[in-house]
Amino acid sequence: MVKLVLLAMAISPWVHADETALTALPFESAFATYQAYKDEAIGDWREANRVVDHVGGWRVYAKEARQADEADAHAGHGGRP
Numbered sequence: 146m147v148k149l150v151l152l153a154m155a156i157s158p159w160v161h162a163d164e165t166a167l168t169a170l171p172f173e174s175a176f177a178t179y180q181a182y183k184d185e186a187i188g189d190w191r192e193a194n195r196v197v198d199h200v201g202g203w204r205v206y207a208k209e210a211r212q213a214d215e216a217d218a219h220a221g222h223g224g225r226p
Contacts, residue, residue, distance in 0.1 A: 197203065 197206075200206075
């Protein structure tokens, strides 16, 4: 019984903590800055194909992706490729 009283006395400071400290936590809803989905205007696919052809075609995009993957793969090697 004495041990139970001592345990209750030891826990007491945490149980009766200052209530203002608990209510002072900032809260921002995840939905506060929510923006609903909006359809984007559909562009001209012929113009998009012309731009890709002007840049160098799909091979340029594939090369850029491959270079990015290789850079990520060597990131943990002390910066050496």
